[in-house]
Amino acid sequence: MPELPEVEVVRRGLADHLVGRTVTGVEVLHPRAARRHAAGDADLIGQILGATVASAERRGKFLWLPLVHGGEPPGVLGGEPPDLPGVLGGETPDTAVVVHLGMSGQMLFGEGVDTHLRIRVRLDDGTLLRFVDQRTFGGWAVDPLVEVDGAALPASVAHIARDPLDPAFDRAAVVAAMKRKNTEVKRVLLDQTVVSGIGNIYADEALWRSRLHGRRLASALTRPALGRLLDDATAVMREALDQGGTSFDSLYVNVNGQSGYFERSLNAYGRDGEPCRRCGAIMRREQFMNRGSHFCPHCQTVPRR
DNA sequence: CCCCTCTCCTGATCGC
DNA sequence: TGCGATCAGGAGAGGG
Secondary structure, three states: OOOHHHHHHHHHHHHHHHOOOEEEEEEEOOHHHHOOOOOOHHHHHHHHOOOEEOOOEEEOOEEEEEEEOOOOOOOOOOOOOOOOOOOEOOEOOOEEEEEEOOOOEEEEEOOOOOOOEEEEEEEOOOOEEEEEEOOOOOEEEEEEEEEEOOEEEEHHHOOOOOOOOOOOOOHHHHHHHHHOOOOEHHHHHHOOOOOOOOOHHHHHHHHHHHOOOOOOEHHHOOHHHHHHHHHHHHHHHHHHHHHHHHHOEOOEOOOOOOOHHHHHOOOOOOOOOOEOOOOOOEOEEEEEOOEEEEEOOOOOOOOOO
């Protein structure tokens, strides 16, 4: 399940391979991959074809590729990277391809035969970019870029809060927003309009580190406790990103398991029935929000309610 | 506005 | 061996 660290690994790979490249071919092979593009497959293709990728951006779990359209390819044909981020050949992008990996999406470079190939893009240097997605929860769309709070965001990403790795992330404001929520704290961690990038795995890990049960009410926790929880979520995602750099190939993220990180470093997710690494109590799993929640019943006491 | 439930999808796995 | 049921969950639509 790609959450912030896995998506950031993908973003870096896209930045390395796509910036300055011009799209010479696009095929949409499965209608669900373009369902978020309201104007339809043909329009999506038309907006990407011939465009040049200016950069590779991310907020939370959303990726996007700002596009420069028309005319001369920018002066990077000799391989010179653009020196102004987000600006290529003097043009400012006003649209972007938004990519969400959903549950199982992968962005892969090179020729390949994939059962779940959804979109293929040919680039001006001859390479092929493949969007492969088994469960089809992911997809692509082309959106106008809009300015929100000093950031240029695709319209469909405008409602997503900054993530903890964003230099402009406002920790105090997020803690205050968490405190205002009259709902269980795990819901708040997963609410991408409060803080983005955290999914089910890192929510469980952060709650374990903070010794909090996810069903505790956010509004009943102290601001310092909420701050520590946010810091724990940030730390676990940073550590995962660090390990992602070594245990994942930068372009071939295995979202279905078997990475070094998932084998070694998870303390909560998927460890039900095993001893807590802190106290030895047997970890438990319960249903919450139609998904699994993993916790230590000794370290993370269940609220009465 | 706020909160919460449901739905989309397909491969792996399990029990009979 | 086959087959149906269950499970996994990000995000948004829609209900209360």
